[in-house]
Amino acid sequence: MPFLDVERLKKVKGERRRVVFTGSLPVLKLEDSEFCFVEPAQFELMLTNVGSSAVDVEGQVQVALKVPCSRCLQHFAYSLNVPFSETYYEKNQPAHSGKTEEWVAYSGDYIDITPEVLGTVLMNLPMRFICSEQCRGLCPICGVDLNTQQCNCIREDIDPRLAKLQELLKS
Ligand SMILES: [Zn+2]
Ligand SMILES: [Zn+2]
Structure with missing residues (x-):
């Protein structure tokens, strides 16, 4: 202390x-x-x-x-x-x-x-x-750590601002 x-x-x-x-x-x-x-x-x-x-x-x-x-x-x-x-x-x-x-x-x-x-x-x-x-973060679909692993998920790389808009439209 x-x-x-x-x-x-x-x-x-x-x-x-x-x-x-x-x-x-x-x-x-x-x-x-x-x-x-x-x-x-x-x-x-x-x-x-x-x-x-x-x-x-x-x-x-x-x-x-x-x-x-x-x-x-x-x-x-x-x-x-x-x-x-x-x-x-x-x-x-x-x-x-x-x-x-x-x-x-x-x-x-x-x-x-x-x-x-x-x-x-x-x-x-x-x-x-x-x-x-x-940092590449986790795959939003299967959850693997993209810094250390690759996966075969098809991710749409969307603009974060558009993602926000999509979320709003969904709710
Ligand atoms: Zn990280
Ligand atoms: Zn994945």
């Missing part, structure tokens, strides 16, 4: 520290699907004490998730680099004047950024995953 050690930083207003580390993330749940991370995430963050022990965390997180291709249904590792930006405030400190509703509470000397990292990854996920631009 990605924890930030702020024991020293939280004491001095204006103090900054750049941290680079790797950390494992738990399974990402999205409605009825689950995505596993295939390797520990890589963090590159700048921590800034913005006063009253509040810590501004800004940077990049690089993750790789195991996802199914929406054309051929094979799982593959999908890499994603997401920008990260959160401000954490110390629960037991007097309220910081700049505090907004988006700020996240922490207490003690460590900040667990896991929930915000998962939220950021979720927000940056595409609607669908394609294993490669060249």
Whole structure:
């Protein structure tokens, strides 16, 4: 789990520290699907004490998730680099004047950024995953993976826009 050690930083207003580390993330749940991370995430963050022990965390997180291709249904590792930006405030400190509703509470000397990292990854996920631009997908008739096998089905190669229209006409 990605924890930030702020024991020293939280004491001095204006103090900054750049941290680079790797950390494992738990399974990402999205409605009825689950995505596993295939390797520990890589963090590159700048921590800034913005006063009253509040810590501004800004940077990049690089993750790789195991996802199914929406054309051929094979799982593959999908890499994603997401920008990260959160401000954490110390629960037991007097309220910081700049505090907004988006700020996240922490207490003690460590900040667990896991929930915000998962939220950021979720927000940056595409609607669908394609294993490669060249992926040929499954045969719509017999279902074989056309990337690895050939079949003798006669497929009408129709323009996807026309396919949409056909579907509409059918219903
Ligand atoms: Zn594919
Ligand atoms: Zn076929």
